[in-house]
Amino acid sequence: LLVLGAGAAIGAVSGVLVTKLRIPSFLVTLGMLSIFSGLALTITGTRPVSIVDDDFSDLFWNGSFLGVQAPIWWTIVLTAAGYYLLHQMPYGRRVYATGGNAVAARFSGVRTDGVKIFAFVLSGMTASLAGLMLAARSTAGNPSLGAGLELDVIAAVIIGGTSLFGGYGSIVGSVVGAIFIGILGFGLLVLGLSTSIQEVIKGAIIIIAVSLNRR
Known part of the structure; x- marks a missing residue:
């Protein structure tokens, strides 16, 4: 408490x-x-x-x-x-x-x-x-x-459909986004990609998701 x-x-x-x-x-x-x-x-x-x-x-x-x-x-x-x-x-x-x-x-x-x-x-x-x-x-x-989970959180929320500009979004969507990011991270780890490359991919996903949300 x-x-x-x-x-x-x-x-x-x-x-x-x-x-x-x-x-x-x-x-x-x-x-x-x-x-x-x-x-x-x-x-x-x-x-x-x-x-x-x-x-x-x-x-x-x-x-x-x-x-x-x-x-x-x-x-x-x-x-x-x-x-x-x-x-x-x-x-x-x-x-x-x-x-x-x-x-x-x-x-x-x-x-x-x-x-x-x-x-x-x-x-x-x-x-x-x-x-x-x-x-x-x-x-x-x-x-x-x-430390460093901030990017994962932002990516999960955006992928889940929440707008960074306000007005819409959902709890369930954010959970789905978090699951997606978790699976993505595990998959990239299995592929043997370095942490730095994983961050590049996550950053690209955020940019793409934001651009799609603005349409």
């Missing part, structure tokens, strides 16, 4: 910076990433911190229920919750309205700043949960764990 709360707080700060200071969200996200990555490296002395709690590892990675591994259950639960939030609750409609045309949404009575801040809070919490899962997988709190 402490980690999720910290993620929510960081997300809230990011949301305030975006809505009140009018800083582009992409730049705020990169800035906060740099700040807290640096803090993590400083606090840990750049060394991994071992995790010896088996219950923690079972909850977020090693455990299973009905023969299904914990990460898959987390994915199912979060996907279902996200789908319900976006498609069955008023907040979801406000998110799409704000992303499509914030000015029109404000004239319609939508508190767009609040919508954006809460979206950042949710993003911070889910990012924290992802961090917990990565830590459980490696049985250590590694300050550099997850």
Whole structure:
């Protein structure tokens, strides 16, 4: 809960910076990433911190229920919750309205700043949960764990049909995009391609996907 709360707080700060200071969200996200990555490296002395709690590892990675591994259950639960939030609750409609045309949404009575801040809070919490899962997988709190995954995340979301310019997208599509990126990465690894070549291919996929989304 402490980690999720910290993620929510960081997300809230990011949301305030975006809505009140009018800083582009992409730049705020990169800035906060740099700040807290640096803090993590400083606090840990750049060394991994071992995790010896088996219950923690079972909850977020090693455990299973009905023969299904914990990460898959987390994915199912979060996907279902996200789908319900976006498609069955008023907040979801406000998110799409704000992303499509914030000015029109404000004239319609939508508190767009609040919508954006809460979206950042949710993003911070889910990012924290992802961090917990990565830590459980490696049985250590590694300050550099997850570095370089930003490109994979962006690619997965774009391939899943979410527009970088706002207005449309879906949780299910993003999950499908993530699965595609995972399969692609595994396939490139099997082919023996270097990490640098994999990054080139992923970058090209992002450019192609964005160009198709704009049509």
